[in-house]
Amino acid sequence: MNKAAWALVLAVLAIPAMSAGAQHLPGTTAGSPMPQGQVELQSRAQLVANVGSWDILAELLGKLYSTGTPLSSFESVTVGGYYRVIPNLKVGALARLQAGARHDNDVLAVTSDPTTDWTWADSSARLEGVLMLDVSPRFQLGFLPTGNWVLMLKGRYEYNTWNGQMSIMARPELTWFWIRDRDPFLNVALSYEMYFPLNFGSTLLYQSYPYLTVLWHATPEVGIELAAAYKNTSWTQSDSWLVAGWGSYTTTVQSWVVSLGVVYTPSF
Amino acid sequence: MRSKVLGFLALLFLAGLPAFLFAASGTIVYTEGEVSLRSGSETRDAAIGDAVGPGSLIVTGPRSLAVIDLTNATTVKLRERTSLAIDSIGESTSVTLTAGAVFTTITRKLTGRFAVQTQGAVCGVRGTEFFVAYGRTIDAKPDVWMCVNDGTVEVSIPQTGQTVLVPKGLGINIVGGEKITAPRAYAWTRKLNWNIDPQSGAVEDRTSLEQAYSDLLDQDYD
Numbered sequence A: 001m002n003k004a005a006w007a008l009v010l011a012v013l014a015i016p017a018m019s020a021g022a023q024h025l026p027g028t029t030a031g032s033p034m035p036q037g038q039v040e041l042q043s044r045a046q047l048v049a050n051v052g053s054w055d056i057l058a059e060l061l062g063k064l065y066s067t068g069t070p071l072s073s074f075e076s077v078t079v080g081g082y083y084r085v086i087p088n089l090k091v092g093a094l095a096r097l098q099a100g101a102r103h104d105n106d107v108l109a110v111t112s113d114p115t116t117d118w119t120w121a122d123s124s125a126r127l128e129g130v131l132m133l134d135v136s137p138r139f140q141l142g143f144l145p146t147g148n149w150v151l152m153l154k155g156r157y158e159y160n161t162w163n164g165q166m167s168i169m170a171r172p173e174l175t176w177f178w179i180r181d182r183d184p185f186l187n188v189a190l191s192y193e194m195y196f197p198l199n200f201g202s203t204l205l206y207q208s209y210p211y212l213t214v215l216w217h218a219t220p221e222v223g224i225e226l227a228a229a230y231k232n233t234s235w236t237q238s239d240s241w242l243v244a245g246w247g248s249y250t251t252t253v254q255s256w257v258v259s260l261g262v263v264y265t266p267s268f
Numbered sequence B: 001m002r003s004k005v006l007g008f009l010a011l012l013f014l015a016g017l018p019a020f021l022f023a024a025s026g027t028i029v030y031t032e033g034e035v036s037l038r039s040g041s042e043t044r045d046a047a048i049g050d051a052v053g054p055g056s057l058i059v060t061g062p063r064s065l066a067v068i069d070l071t072n073a074t075t076v077k078l079r080e081r082t083s084l085a086i087d088s089i090g091e092s093t094s095v096t097l098t099a100g101a102v103f104t105t106i107t108r109k110l111t112g113r114f115a116v117q118t119q120g121a122v123c124g125v126r127g128t129e130f131f132v133a134y135g136r137t138i139d140a141k142p143d144v145w146m147c148v149n150d151g152t153v154e155v156s157i158p159q160t161g162q163t164v165l166v167p168k169g170l171g172i173n174i175v176g177g178e179k180i181t182a183p184r185a186y187a188w189t190r191k192l193n194w195n196i197d198p199q200s201g202a203v204e205d206r207t208s209l210e211q212a213y214s215d216l217l218d219q220d221y222d
Helices: A003-023 A239-243 B002-022 B187-191
Strands: A038-051 A055-064 A072-086 A091-099 A106-111 A119-120 A129-140 A149-160 A166-180 A181-198 A207-217 A222-236 A250-264 B026-032 B033-040 B042-045 B055-059 B067-070 B076-077 B083-088 B092-099 B101-106 B113-117 B122-125 B129-138 B141-150 B154-155 B160-166 B171-175
Touching: A055 A091, A072 A106, A072 A129, A119 A149, A239 B092, A250 B076, B002 B042, B026 B033, B055 B067, B092 B101, B092 B129, B141 B160, B154 B171, B160 B171
Parallel strands: A038 A250, B092 B113
Antiparallel strands: A038 A055, A055 A072, A072 A091, A091 A129, A106 A119, A129 A149, A149 A166, A166 A181, A181 A207, A207 A222, A222 A250, B026 B067, B033 B042, B033 B055, B055 B083, B067 B076, B076 B101, B083 B092, B101 B129, B113 B122, B122 B154, B129 B141, B141 B171, B154 B160
């Protein structure tokens, strides 16, 4: 190979490296706290009380995820309700109080430490309120085997009162019910949840994940739920990053979410 | 003197007459809408005061009901679209429900036995108020729902030998007429109208049995 050929090969190899350096992505530095493929462990306890056409909902949720040591956590309390307008449509309003949530601006540029270029803001004690409006049409797919299939298309508007961020969540969900003695015994649901940011980020989708949920009805009113999701989150440059003069970036982080829950569904 | 004796005997006769006439029978005490009564080969519109007995078949039409007072202290209320046959009245009183739903109330201390038979199952009374109804027919096998408002009811399936005691406030489903589920409280039974006395208010019960079944479109978990 002559010198010209070697120069061409080196140039091709150098272009991605140069562009990566110019983009200055968080996570490119050794010891970065934004690793790929981490596992988030989630647990939740939920009450859904049915009173006629109304469902009253309350949920406690906790999540642990690794960004080094110690583990980071997210906690939330959600309350609200749904109203069944017609058999195939429910609308709802919910409010959530959360701590430990992370947003784009929680990526803080570090200019004083040569071993890393950024860190997460500590949001563990930061309380945020989220208001949600929910609409969920659903249809029973009687033509499928057993007939016990339901397709739901959930849409939810979310408004974070702490930072003013708004988003739309859309989630198609297909659930199969194993009916035993006329009651659900096991639900298996396959969903794809997508968050569309309305006033933040630079991507169409901020977060998306397919997930599989299995709900075992231990009793007619108590269900044990196990779910797994593969989450994609797109992070866009923070204000701190721009102030540091490091330009813009968009990076997608994948992680696994494993969730264990208990659901109590009394009827009155 | 002789006339006084004759008068007393006449009084005794008249007092005993109803008991004699209806010793092994019952009476239709209230109806709404279309109610027919079949006795032997004759079928006619039922009227308040009609006597019913073994072999009688009472059928109610849509938005109709009937209340029957059986002489063994049992009152039965038939909901709309119900078909109830009287098998026997007396020491052992038995009725067979072939469609629809009935409320049963023991108005006094029960002497002897009382049972409501359905396809495949028998609900034997140890209590005072219970409800038996046909639900959906799935794979050509009808479900039967039963719930107890007061006392205890013994439900049995002679074919399988399964017997379950259902206490006050709980109900069961006889799945396809073949299997009795464990007794439990059903929210839908709280809406049942147990009243059998028109003087005390509305007698009609329009609780939908569809509520007994899980509505797959009403399952939300987040």
